Amino acid sequence: MIFLDFRLSEEQEDIRRAARDFAEREFKKELIEECDREEKYPLELMKKARKLGFSTIKIPEKYGGMGLTLIEECLITEEFYRVSPGLGNACLSSTFGTELIILFGSEEQKDKYLSWITERNGISAMASTEPEAGSDVASVKTKIVKEGDEWVINGVKTFITNGSVCDFVLVLGRTFEGKKKHEGLTFAIVESKSKGFKATKIKNKLGLRASDTAEILLKDVHVGDENILGDPGKGFYQLMEFFNHTRPRIAAQGVGIAQGALELAINYVKQRKQFGQPIASFQYTQFKIAELATRIQASRLLTLQAAWYCSNGQPRPELSSMAKWFAGETAVMVADWCVQFHGGYGYIGDYPAERYYRDAKIIEIYEGTKEIQKQIISRQILGRL
Ligand SMILES: Cc1cc2nc3c(=O)[nH]c(=O)nc-3n(C[C@H](O)[C@H](O)[C@H](O)COP(=O)(O)OP(=O)(O)OC[C@H]3O[C@@H](n4cnc5c(N)ncnc54)[C@H](O)[C@@H]3O)c2cc1C
16 A cells, blocks of 8 residues: 555644744754753753653553654654754653553553653663664673563663663663574663663764763663563564654654755855855756755655554554665755855854754664665565575
């Protein structure tokens, strides 16, 4: 089936408008610059966005969320990232990982952890990556093993979004050796106040510097059965399903960055004069703007299409990966041209073009690099060779 009806409902248009208004009003230039310069997590801003429901959009109403879908989440994401990718990430990724609980959690886990998010401004995280297990996530070395009545967790996780500001994190580790390395992995929900949990903020990131990223050390952390997500040994498959539902949101981040960078470039080429005329009057500039705008629109449609399938309970892995790869490449390309149109001024930190350029690159890296997305797409088309 091919989905072709892209009209947003009135409610969805209202949500998009509300997100745009919030971002334009609350993402103040000084805050954007301060958080980027000082790598500061904007906690108060995150709480403000949380209060209005922007980051709890997919959490069911029963647990205090908005009970909406990935489509609305993508609309909000685009609008937030359009104004500031760094602040947008800090606000919207504050519930990262909760999708795993929504998809696979027990009633008790949903009640405890989703309500923690909605009632007490809780911050979540998802930790699969390790120093030696990135793209090859099935090779994680963290151990989650049963000892008596409890589960004991030991390992190191790296590049974890919200790692040093989170209240709980969904940790992926090995419980047993299966026939294949994808078998035997398990997710455990670990609270950051647990004995043996230590997070260290990773500094000096290229971009998204308002977002918290940390290394997490887990040393003899104990949790009970009630903190194990679904059946032990199913963690890898849960993670792949999770990514099907979250990659369209990363694609929407890319669309937002690209849209913000394009608007910045358009303003600049209209006012900057060389050879006695605005640089927008050169045909090369006009054609490039047309190409970039077309690419953004294609990325947006692909993103919403992937989100539509997820929202209707039939995620399409190849579409989620197509959207993430294409929108990521578009973000990097448009941010690059935004700097180029600004000439030397684009290269200087006082101008926002430089920040979009630094922020865009992550879309091609996290939640699976662009090479991994192409691997997923080609496997869906060609099968495993
Ligand atoms: C800011 C930031 C936030 C992040 N947040 C999180 C988080 O919240 N939780 C989490 O678990 N992780 C997180 N990550 C980790 C991120 O998902 C990984 O960095 C990413 O998956 C790549 O893994 P790696 O860094 O180990 O690179 P590697 O896997 O070592 O890849 C290095 C290069 O080799 C290429 N490569 C690898 N395998 C293949 C292959 N089979 N074919 C072709 N090319 C290949 C890759 O595409 C890449 O170009 C974050 C990373 C960053 C930078």
